[in-house]
Amino acid sequence: MYLIEAKTINKFFYQRKEKRDSHILKDVSISISEGEKIGIVGESGCGKTTLAKSLLKLVPIHDRDTGEIIFRGKDIFPSTEVEFRKLRPELQIIYQDPFLSLNQQMRVVDILREAVKLKHPNLKTPEILTRVNGLLETFRIQPQNLNKLPSQLSGGECRRVGIARVMALEPAFLIADEPVASLDASIKDQIMQLLVKRIDTLMTISHDMRIIKKYVDKIIVMYSGMVVEIARRGEPKPPSSDCYELVHPYSKRLISSVEYFEARENEISTDLDEIDSVSDAQPDVQDSVGCRCVDLCQRLGLSSEKLSKCRSEFPALEAKTTTDNLIACHYVE
Numbered sequence: 274m275y276l277i278e279a280k281t282i283n284k285f286f287y288q289r290k291e292k293r294d295s296h297i298l299k300d301v302s303i304s305i306s307e308g309e310k311i312g313i314v315g316e317s318g319c320g321k322t323t324l325a326k327s328l329l330k331l332v333p334i335h336d337r338d339t340g341e342i343i344f345r346g347k348d349i350f351p352s353t354e355v356e357f358r359k360l361r362p363e364l365q366i367i368y369q370d371p372f373l374s375l376n377q378q379m380r381v382v383d384i385l386r387e388a389v390k391l392k393h394p395n396l397k398t399p400e401i402l403t404r405v406n407g408l409l410e411t412f413r414i415q416p417q418n419l420n421k422l423p424s425q426l427s428g429g430e431c432r433r434v435g436i437a438r439v440m441a442l443e444p445a446f447l448i449a450d451e452p453v454a455s456l457d458a459s460i461k462d463q464i465m466q467l468l469v470k471r472i473d474t475l476m477t478i479s480h481d482m483r484i485i486k487k488y489v490d491k492i493i494v495m496y497s498g499m500v501v502e503i504a505r506r507g508e509p510k511p512p513s514s515d516c517y518e519l520v521h522p523y524s525k526r527l528i529s530s531v532e533y534f535e536a537r538e539n540e541i542s543t544d545l546d547e548i549d550s551v552s553d554a555q556p557d558v559q560d561s562v563g564c565r566c567v568d569l570c571q572r573l574g575l576s577s578e579k580l581s582k583c584r585s586e587f588p589a590l591e592a593k594t595t596t597d598n599l600i601a602c603h604y605v606e
């Protein structure tokens with residue numbers, strides 16, 4: 274049984290400016306087993322954060338939204354906020370914007386104290402303080418910041434407090450949305466190592482392919498609101514030295530752009546945000562009949578005969594014969 278599973282999630286947002294709905298997530302199904310470390314990659318705007326928030330019921334529901342979110346065997350998609358409150362400490366997120374993860378009215382010391390108390394309601398004050406001090410040390414939070422409000426901290430400091438708070442809660446499932454963005458290179462690996470060690474079931478969203486390749490067991494590639502490929506870590510095979518073999522046309526393009534940048538800039542970390550050549554523009558997500566990669570595959574030279582199927586039928590994410598990956602494409606065998 275999976276710890277958490279999303280079944281055919283369709284998520285809409287009403288765009289006030291354009292006075293129409295956009296279909297942000299299209300038939301997204303993913304499953305996460307207990308103990309799994311998974312990573313989500315894809316260009317900016319493809320729906321990674323929306324998927325994360327949908328899994329944890331942190332987005333307003335649109336009346337066209339459909340799907341199921343099964344946590345420990347129970348569909349939590351229809352549960353009310355009050356019913357869901359009990360589960361909240363179990364299902365946590367570290368937001369991309371570090372300030373959003375913290376209560377702006379609370380001092381750092383109270384944020385950490387509250388998290389420790391929530392997890393261990395029977396602890397006495399001295400024991401709570403010992404744990405808070407342990408968090409300060411582990412996450413390199415300066416003691417002089419204890420009495421500050423989040424607005425008085427830097428982005429990096431705020432992120433460390435947010436991660437310390439989540440660690441104290443010991444959630445069953447954590448989504449870390451760009452957890453090490455804005456942190457110094459020296460602390461990135463340290464934080465990732467702590468996250469993977471302490472959080473059993475972890476979903477990491479990152480623009481940094483080095484982080485993803487190093488710390489996850491399974492990659493989910495998204496493009497324009499659809500999951501195009503899910504790949505497990507394998508043994509690196511020649512001629513590729515990579516532990517992930519991605520075969521969907523979009524994933525290949527994404528990876529080759531990353532490799533191009535890696536080779537050119539000789540950097541250890543490659544930021545997908547800087548890569549704008551992968552797809553010229555993501556397609557308009559209002560129309561959602563066929564595959565959303567049509568324009569991309571047309572540019573890659575797929576014949577118009579073949580493309581007519583892509584235009585009329587949405588490809589299901591399924592196992593193919595030549596790889597163990599799950600792939601959404603009519604033409605990958």
Ligand SMILES: Nc1ncnc2c1ncn2[C@@H]1O[C@H](COP(=O)(O)OP(=O)(O)O)[C@@H](O)[C@H]1O
Pocket residue numbers: 286287288297315316317318319320321322323324
């Ligand atoms: N609250 C919202 N209302 C309307 N549109 C939104 C909202 N949140 C996100 N979107 C749109 O949904 C798409 C996916 O956004 P997001 O999930 O943040 O992408 P990513 O995290 O991959 O960069 C974008 O086009 C974004 O503009």
Ligand SMILES: [Mg+2]
Pocket residue numbers: 321322323369450
């Ligand atoms: Mg995002």
